[in-house]
Amino acid sequence: MLEVLLPGLLAAAIAALTTSLMVPAVARIATSLQAVDTPGGRRQHEGAVPRLGGVAIAVGLLFGAGSVGLLKWRQWGERVARADLAAL
Numbered sequence: 001m002l003e004v005l006l007p008g009l010l011a012a013a014i015a016a017l018t019t020s021l022m023v024p025a026v027a028r029i030a031t032s033l034q035a036v037d038t039p040g041g042r043r044q045h046e047g048a049v050p051r052l053g054g055v056a057i058a059v060g061l062l063f064g065a066g067s068v069g070l071l072k073w074r075q076w077g078e079r080v081a082r083a084d085l086a087a088l
Contacts, residue, residue: 008068019060027053035051036049
């Protein structure tokens with residue numbers, strides 16, 4: 001069980017760190033691309049809110065899962081089919 005739990009926790013920690021580091025950069029990119037939600041109408045926020053936060057989350061998840069997958073590729077590749085491991 002620890003064989004999967006520890007790499008999973010490592011992947012989650014890497015994903016969280018990567019996502020939190022990516023958010024300010026993605027917010028600046030969203031602002032420069034004018035991909036923001038402006039206040040008015042039924043919206044209750046007071047300033048422009050960047051709308052590309054999902055990009056930071058996706059990059060974090062891909063980097064976290066990918067880095068641990070690459071670290072464990074040889075060990076897990078002996079027991080798991082390569083197509084299944086690549087899909088993971």
